[in-house]
Amino acid sequence: MALDVPPGYRSLKEADVSSYLAGVPAVATKLGGSVTDWKVREVGDGNLNLVFIVEGPSGGVVLKQALPYVRLVGESWPLPVRRAFFEHQALAAESKAAPRHVPRIFHFDETLALTVMAYLTPHIILRKGLIRGIVYPKLADHMATFLAETLFATSDLGQPAAAKKKHMALFCDNIELCRITEDLVFTDPWRIAEANRWTSPQLDAAAAAVRSDGPWKRAAQEFKLKFMGEAQALIHGDLHSGSIMVTEDETYAIDPEFAFYGPMGFDVGALIGNLYLAYFSQSGHETWPGERDGYRDWILRTIETVWTLFDQRFRALWNKAHGGDTFMPALFATASEQAALQAAQDAYMRRLFVDALGFGGCKMTRRILGLAHVEDMESIADPDRRAECEKQALRLARVLMVEGSRFDGIGAANEAARAVRRETAKVPA
Known part of the structure; x- marks a missing residue:
């Protein structure tokens, strides 16, 4: 089955993450310093998505991107990346109802199906x-x-x-x-x-x-x-x-x-x-x-x-x-x-x-x-x-x-x- 992705979608690599986040002012401010100061590592161990931790001189964020397939299985099991939209909407509703127990969201990109949120550490x-x-x-x-x-x-x-x-x-x-x-x-x-x-x-x-x-x-x-x-x-x-x-x-x-x-x-x-x-x-x-x-x-x-x-x-x-x-x-x-x-x-x-x-x-x-x-x-x-x-x-x-x-x-x-x-x-x- 063909993978279903919106125009403009691409899955990010570790090397892409810093340059992407540099274009998001709220995130760049959160991280502090310059792009060369940021450290990126991919940590996703779940069944579906890419997850990157990005740390800078002033703080850290997590970037989560939906892949167009089930990561646990591979491209033989396609899955729409629009699930990132539903996750973002759910996080917004949960944050309104129970703000103490939902991570802060800094950025959402519907085209790339990604969310940038607070890096919870030492959690x-x-x-x-x-x-x-x-x-x-x-x-x-x-x-x-x-x-x-x-x-x-x-x-x-x-x-x-x-x-x-x-x-x-x-x-x-x-x-x-x-x-x-x-x-x-x-x-x-x-x-x-x-x-x-x-x-x-x-x-x-x-x-x-x-x-x-x-x-x-x-x-x-x-x-x-x-x-x-x-x-x-x-x-x-x-x-x-x-x-x-x-x-x-x-x-x-x-x-x-x-x-x-x-x-x-x-x-x-x-x-x-x-x-x-x-x-x-x-x-x-x-x-x-x-x-x-x-x-x-x-x-x-x-x-x-x-x-x-x-x-x-x-x-x-x-x-x-x-x-x-x-x-x-x-x-x-x-x-x-x-x-x-x-x-x-x-x-x-x-x-x-x-x-x-x-x-x-x-x-x-x-x-x-x-x-x-x-x-x-x-x-x-x-x-x-x-x-x-x-x-x-x-x-x-x-x-x-x-x-x-x-x-x-x-x-x-x-x-x-x-x-x-x-x-x-x-x-x-």
């Missing part, structure tokens, strides 16, 4: 910190805030219906990125697909069992229907632990190129599911059994706090910052009406909770049996040990997807994770 990708066993005391607080503020602001509760429809129309054309999610997350792990891969032969039987599990397959398709049909809010669309940059004091969500108006539970579930993957992977990073028991407990506490604070903050916004055309405060003035509103909020958050668990299970499954895996598991050198961690994660994923409605709260889901590990963990040799 690291959350996933790498989880592999190293680093505790981030403010992570749960910050991510609960980001989720509550961005999802509420773009929902029918946070904005008027006309504004939401207009904004939603803007993202409806992000078809190709949505299609990637629809196929890779909700469909491919449950069928024979060329792109699928897993730890073989250790997981051969497990992969075959997933493909023949009717209830699990049905659950995946039910969640796919939600993903395709429930335009609740502008969602990040890919909020895994590789899309979050952290220090002990700061947290930023990055890379929302998969953004569109979809079900809120997908974003919440993506984060929760990736934290569960980190939880089960810890056995593969221990030098002796039980070494990371304390860290495993911290991960589960983080999951519980993320949901608990998200629930509290979303409800608080509903009660104090309502801006939509549904559940308007004036409709619920008396005590009995307030009780009815409380019941509606309880039901709303309950549905969101079950959705989050199920979407989290979908994300866990695809990261073990699908195309793109996670470093949490892939960095475990011993394939037998890695496979045991992955089997545990798959077992919880099925429970979250098929039986999620039986959990009365996030604590119960965490207890299910502990139970899976107790029942299936093997002591490493």
Whole structure:
């Protein structure tokens, strides 16, 4: 297939970056000095894009450029570079709603499909910190805030219906990125697909069992229907632990190129599911059994706090910052009406909770049996040990997807994770 690029598009090389940025006054001022003082290095290790870090005497920036194909696969899988436009629009909306947790944008070039943003340092990708066993005391607080503020602001509760429809129309054309999610997350792990891969032969039987599990397959398709049909809010669309940059004091969500108006539970579930993957992977990073028991407990506490604070903050916004055309405060003035509103909020958050668990299970499954895996598991050198961690994660994923409605709260889901590990963990040799 021919690559689809706009007139004037070209992919930048390291040697091109400095001369390009010299023509962007705001960026040149940020970097300081002259072009000869700037240092450029390409650091992209993701699946889709080029990423350059540029440092000058006064500061640094990151330049991210969309390639016209999936970088993980190559030119045999074309992908429109217009995804950079949707990412820019999403960053603008997120910055308005949750400015403390979105990197500053200095420049956007639609023709070259590139964005220049703040260089976050000494921040690291959350996933790498989880592999190293680093505790981030403010992570749960910050991510609960980001989720509550961005999802509420773009929902029918946070904005008027006309504004939401207009904004939603803007993202409806992000078809190709949505299609990637629809196929890779909700469909491919449950069928024979060329792109699928897993730890073989250790997981051969497990992969075959997933493909023949009717209830699990049905659950995946039910969640796919939600993903395709429930335009609740502008969602990040890919909020895994590789899309979050952290220090002990700061947290930023990055890379929302998969953004569109979809079900809120997908974003919440993506984060929760990736934290569960980190939880089960810890056995593969221990030098002796039980070494990371304390860290495993911290991960589960983080999951519980993320949901608990998200629930509290979303409800608080509903009660104090309502801006939509549904559940308007004036409709619920008396005590009995307030009780009815409380019941509606309880039901709303309950549905969101079950959705989050199920979407989290979908994300866990695809990261073990699908195309793109996670470093949490892939960095475990011993394939037998890695496979045991992955089997545990798959077992919880099925429970979250098929039986999620039986959990009365996030604590119960965490207890299910502990139970899976107790029942299936093997002591490493």
